[in-house]
Amino acid sequence: MKRLLLILLLLVTAEARAQLANQPPAPQWLGLETAASNGKMEVSTEFDHTGNLLKAILLVAADADTEVLVNDKPVRRASTTKDSPATSLDLTSSLVNGKNTLRLRTTAPKVAALLELNGDLAQVRWIPSDANTWTSAGGKVLAMGAVDADPDPATNPFDLKKTFDAYNSWQLAKPGAQSQATDPKDFTLLPGFKAELVRSAQPGEDSWVAMAFDPQGRITLSKEKKGLLRFDPKSGSTQVIEDSLLECRGLVYAHGVLYANANNSKGLYRLRDVDGDGMCEQKEELMHTEGGVGHGRNHIKLGPDGRIWIAHGNNVLLPSGIAPDSPLKNYANDQVLPNPWDGSMFDGTVELPAGHILAYDPKDGRIELFAGGLRNPLDIAFNREGELFTFDADMERDVGTSWYMPTRVLHVVPGADFGWRRGTGRFPSWYADTLPSVVDIGLSSPTGICFGYGAKFPSKYENALFILDWSYGRIIAVQMQAKGASYAGTQETFVSGRPLNVTDACVGPDGALWFTTGGRGTQSGLYRVTWEGGPEEPFDARDKVMAGYTPWRMVQELRGKPSVERIWQFLQAAHHDRHLLHEGRLALEKLPLAEWRSRALAEPNKFIAIPTLLALARAGDDSDRLLILQRLATQFSFITAHPPERLGYARVTGVALARLKTDIPPDLRDVLINWAEKMYGDTGFNFSEARRTNRELCRLLVRLGSKQVVAKSLAWLKAATSSEDLLFYPLHLRYVKDGWTMESKRIVFEALNRAEKLNGASTYFKAIQDTRGELAAALSAEEMKELASVVHPPKPAALSPHAMPGHTFRVWKIEDLEKRLPEVAKGRSFEKGKAAAIAAQCVFCHTMSTDRTLPAGLFGPELVQVSARFGRRDLLDHILNPSKVVDEKFRFITITQADGKTVSGSLESEDDERVTLKPNPLSPETVEIGKSSIRTRVISETSPMPPGLLNALKAEQILDLLAFIETGGDPAKANFQP
Numbered sequence: 001m002k003r004l005l006l007i008l009l010l011l012v013t014a015e016a017r018a019q020l021a022n023q024p025p026a027p028q029w030l031g032l033e034t035a036a037s038n039g040k041m042e043v044s045t046e047f048d049h050t051g052n053l054l055k056a057i058l059l060v061a062a063d064a065d066t067e068v069l070v071n072d073k074p075v076r077r078a079s080t081t082k083d084s085p086a087t088s089l090d091l092t093s094s095l096v097n098g099k100n101t102l103r104l105r106t107t108a109p110k111v112a113a114l115l116e117l118n119g120d121l122a123q124v125r126w127i128p129s130d131a132n133t134w135t136s137a138g139g140k141v142l143a144m145g146a147v148d149a150d151p152d153p154a155t156n157p158f159d160l161k162k163t164f165d166a167y168n169s170w171q172l173a174k175p176g177a178q179s180q181a182t183d184p185k186d187f188t189l190l191p192g193f194k195a196e197l198v199r200s201a202q203p204g205e206d207s208w209v210a211m212a213f214d215p216q217g218r219i220t221l222s223k224e225k226k227g228l229l230r231f232d233p234k235s236g237s238t239q240v241i242e243d244s245l246l247e248c249r250g251l252v253y254a255h256g257v258l259y260a261n262a263n264n265s266k267g268l269y270r271l272r273d274v275d276g277d278g279m280c281e282q283k284e285e286l287m288h289t290e291g292g293v294g295h296g297r298n299h300i301k302l303g304p305d306g307r308i309w310i311a312h313g314n315n316v317l318l319p320s321g322i323a324p325d326s327p328l329k330n331y332a333n334d335q336v337l338p339n340p341w342d343g344s345m346f347d348g349t350v351e352l353p354a355g356h357i358l359a360y361d362p363k364d365g366r367i368e369l370f371a372g373g374l375r376n377p378l379d380i381a382f383n384r385e386g387e388l389f390t391f392d393a394d395m396e397r398d399v400g401t402s403w404y405m406p407t408r409v410l411h412v413v414p415g416a417d418f419g420w421r422r423g424t425g426r427f428p429s430w431y432a433d434t435l436p437s438v439v440d441i442g443l444s445s446p447t448g449i450c451f452g453y454g455a456k457f458p459s460k461y462e463n464a465l466f467i468l469d470w471s472y473g474r475i476i477a478v479q480m481q482a483k484g485a486s487y488a489g490t491q492e493t494f495v496s497g498r499p500l501n502v503t504d505a506c507v508g509p510d511g512a513l514w515f516t517t518g519g520r521g522t523q524s525g526l527y528r529v530t531w532e533g534g535p536e537e538p539f540d541a542r543d544k545v546m547a548g549y550t551p552w553r554m555v556q557e558l559r560g561k562p563s564v565e566r567i568w569q570f571l572q573a574a575h576h577d578r579h580l581l582h583e584g585r586l587a588l589e590k591l592p593l594a595e596w597r598s599r600a601l602a603e604p605n606k607f608i609a610i611p612t613l614l615a616l617a618r619a620g621d622d623s624d625r626l627l628i629l630q631r632l633a634t635q636f637s638f639i640t641a642h643p644p645e646r647l648g649y650a651r652v653t654g655v656a657l658a659r660l661k662t663d664i665p666p667d668l669r670d671v672l673i674n675w676a677e678k679m680y681g682d683t684g685f686n687f688s689e690a691r692r693t694n695r696e697l698c699r700l701l702v703r704l705g706s707k708q709v710v711a712k713s714l715a716w717l718k719a720a721t722s723s724e725d726l727l728f729y730p731l732h733l734r735y736v737k738d739g740w741t742m743e744s745k746r747i748v749f750e751a752l753n754r755a756e757k758l759n760g761a762s763t764y765f766k767a768i769q770d771t772r773g774e775l776a777a778a779l780s781a782e783e784m785k786e787l788a789s790v791v792h793p794p795k796p797a798a799l800s801p802h803a804m805p806g807h808t809f810r811v812w813k814i815e816d817l818e819k820r821l822p823e824v825a826k827g828r829s830f831e832k833g834k835a836a837a838i839a840a841q842c843v844f845c846h847t848m849s850t851d852r853t854l855p856a857g858l859f860g861p862e863l864v865q866v867s868a869r870f871g872r873r874d875l876l877d878h879i880l881n882p883s884k885v886v887d888e889k890f891r892f893i894t895i896t897q898a899d900g901k902t903v904s905g906s907l908e909s910e911d912d913e914r915v916t917l918k919p920n921p922l923s924p925e926t927v928e929i930g931k932s933s934i935r936t937r938v939i940s941e942t943s944p945m946p947p948g949l950l951n952a953l954k955a956e957q958i959l960d961l962l963a964f965i966e967t968g969g970d971p972a973k974a975n976f977q978p
Helices: 002-008 012-023 168-171 550-558 564-574 578-590 596-601 605-619 622-635 643-659 666-679 688-704 709-717 725-731 742-755 762-777 779-791 814-825 830-839 870-882 955-966
Strands: 028-032 041-049 057-064 066-068 073-078 087-090 096-108 110-117 126-128 143-148 193-200 208-213 219-223 224-231 236-248 249-256 257-262 266-274 280-289 299-300 310-311 354-362 367-372 381-383 389-394 405-414 437-442 446-451 465-469 472-483 488-495 503-509 513-517 525-531 892-896 902-908 914-918 927-930 936-937
Touching: 002 110, 002 310, 028 041, 041 110, 057 073, 057 096, 057 168, 066 280, 073 087, 110 168, 143 830, 193 488, 193 902, 208 513, 236 280, 249 310, 257 299, 257 814, 280 354, 299 381, 310 381, 354 389, 367 389, 367 405, 381 465, 381 666, 389 446, 389 465, 389 830, 405 488, 405 892, 446 762, 465 503, 472 503, 472 779, 550 564, 550 578, 550 622, 564 578, 578 605, 596 605, 596 622, 596 914, 605 622, 605 643, 622 643, 622 666, 643 666, 643 688, 688 709, 688 725, 709 742, 725 742, 725 762, 742 762, 742 779, 814 955, 830 955, 870 955, 892 914, 902 927
Parallel strands: 208 503, 249 299, 446 503
Antiparallel strands: 028 110, 028 143, 041 096, 057 087, 057 110, 066 073, 066 096, 110 126, 193 525, 208 219, 219 224, 224 236, 249 257, 257 266, 266 280, 299 310, 310 354, 354 367, 381 389, 389 405, 405 437, 446 465, 465 472, 472 488, 503 513, 513 525, 892 902, 892 936, 902 914, 914 927
């Protein structure tokens, strides 16, 4: 039976398989062979931990209180009852690098535990209780069954839908889970600091997503659904002061009024208390914005210039009336190879400039687009020098891919484009037209941020940037130091809890750090953190040294209106300072092209040529871009260039190609191909710069139509070990139609199979699946037969158990789609239906069309005429429930041999002496079994076609697929839209 289950997994989508592999191990109930004389049981385990530890969460279950000790130091008691979920304890601060001991003491007859060691991104380690690694001084430890032995999840106290892993700690604050905000006694704080719960949200007060102190020292709290609540810390009284605005994510008191950025009301508002009664009677919309509300209208801040600064996520569209001389301009997708999957990925409808920062002038209503290319910056903050910072979100589903961008603290300079694009098209931080982060935080869910200015803290923390992580429940202190014309930062967990669903923070007039919890309807609380430690240690605040810092003075002049000559002088002095080069390029783009075009094209200094030619590629026309390509290919050598220069040349080439609206002359194309091929593949994997350069050269050569790109890529794809590289090259080489051999195709499929065994999140595995599907769809029937074992390996890939939880696709049921079935006959898309047949892997088993661009199915019923036998609903039902009716010809046989081994597969042949089975219908390998060794033979009632093949598709794709099947893959037989 196990063998049969393995075979059934062969065709399951990578998304579903990643979900299956994602579950943590089930702990064992532990008891002692001989009961302890004192009625107490003690069990312990030792484990090593080294490296980063973001969170350590222990789940404990027993029918009595259990004392938890880490390294023989009591943590606290875990109180559980027979029917309650396992108790959750945060052990992060108790563990040490190296060897650790976890000990449990209880009077219960059995106990179970599960420890999650959560590092960063996909690095998660689980330590379950079991009789092999847990011991006891009181006797032999016995395993008394797995906690999930009962198929009813309600009996499993470790069910993650009730206990939650570290990343989903916020769900412990969902409605019904707790009636009061988390008690600060369970927080972990730095030595000398104290946390106090000031107020828990009461029934009817909703969940709180933003806060702001008014001039009287009272706190305005934004209710997630509707309205504003004012809380007076002195009296403890509350009052609703506005009851119409929907989800005000941003609040700031300035210029005698209250400004609110109302996400679901889709606008920035100015609120006034006209009659002095404390209520906001007057409401004025200052700026309206269309678009979605997920990554929406976020926090706002008063800038040092008196303007209202606004953070918007990537679902918000730009308002009308953006100032034409705004700092952010000339932005474009700039993708050498646009990816057709982008629209089907998360946020596939995102438009440029994606997430962005606006500055609104209340004096005249001028709106300036300051920066963009962000995903979801929830908040912004200014330092003492007037420089702006944000904490931008990642797309956690992309972990493992080359386009994954971590959560990061960014120094937001005027005109910056931080490279967030829809789907796979994001700019890596080393592109010449974007900027690196101050510090990469890793996996987190950014919400509010603030500097500690005014806090009665040691200067190290009074000068820190505090950033809030909603999912893991922590506030992080980021200390910054000068780095050229920008900053470099280090991170330190300041406060953590479970749950601690932090939403906003600010320094109050009392010198304490105040913060709120809430969001997504969770229980809210208002807290304050104070310093109660001894004398502070000396700390060299970074702000004290920047004012006279030479690169800083250069930046200020570049942000003015320097002449072309002065800009060139700055670029010559910039050396390798990314921020100075960036500021110089943007200063150049502000000036008329006629003043600097010729100089950029003739610049002899190859390093200065990168920002100047990049500026020309962005601001110029196609004639400029062709001249740029000609100059790069004939005058700049990759061979003699330093790694940063190579990356710069490649990026300028890529931007020029991406923005080129005309065809490249054939002779120029040949020169460019020759130029790029000379360097491609010769740099190896020893240095990160070399790997980056190779990726860019691969993109360029695929775009240009190089005949060598396949061979050069595969020469070292075989040696690749990282998930990013193993997916990157097959994904881009799928565009190449010529230059393939049978062996090169085998290498690419093998690379995808290796990639599938590495860490990654849901989009990573779906991209592997989609890439494999497109490459396989281009195979002939003969090629499919020869490569079946690598296209569909005979064993399911051993996916990492660390694929990110909580990001799965829908498990479709007939009821979900039944009402929409009439739409199948109304203008569906033939191409999208064909793509869905490939994505769901239907075409590899079934013949679905006379279209020769699709492989002939190697196994399974022919579907070209299936609509003559089944109605639309029945057809969908068979796809969703393949084992409902199984044709005799396609049933598997399971044979149990005398030694207990089982073999399953389709019956290929049988004679008097042997039975021959084919375990994998898509692979030529067979297994012969002597009849004398057969104990039992059972015909399976389970279809070789597994359920769940449509779970990676959206409803529209399924309807297009049904239309494709109904017409026998013939676009002339139905009302397909263009």
